Amino acid sequence: MAVFRVERNTGYTVMSNHHLRNKELSLKAKGLLSQMLSLPEDWDYTTRGLASICKEGVDSVCATVRELEAAGYIIRRRIREIFRLSQGKMKQGYDCIVVARTRAAHADYWELKRAFEKTCKKLDLWETQA
Secondary structure, three states: OOOOOOOOOOOOOOOOOHHHHOOOOOHHHHHHHHHHHHOOOOOOOOHHHHHOOOOOOHHHHHHHHHHHHHOOOOOOHHHHHHHHHHOOOEOOOOOOOOOOOHHHHHOOHHHHHHHHHHHHHHOOOEOOOO
16 A cells, blocks of 8 residues: 655644543534634634534534533633723733633633733733823
8 A cells, every 4th residue: 555645834733632532522522623723813713703614504613612611622701701801901002812721711700810910911911000
């Protein structure tokens, strides 16, 4: 049998096997998370944006995202709300990309808010009061 080798410098995604080996996740959840990890950072990560590149519809994608949230792989609402409420306190003209660690899935709202504010202050993104 012939072996064909290809140059792997574009069109490949490197990701952890953690979610792929998790027996608690459905195959659909593993596939969606793998798909999400392969997308560029500026992709439209809404459920409609994800459904546009899948065979499944928006409702199916929503259910799968909820499964990933419950398993701690995706954290949406709490961090989105913290960011929204903090926009008036943050310096303008910066693009912020928030990457949450696994332990953030089990943190409460106030713990996440304190960590977000601490990080913004450390990066000098917080407006100082005049």
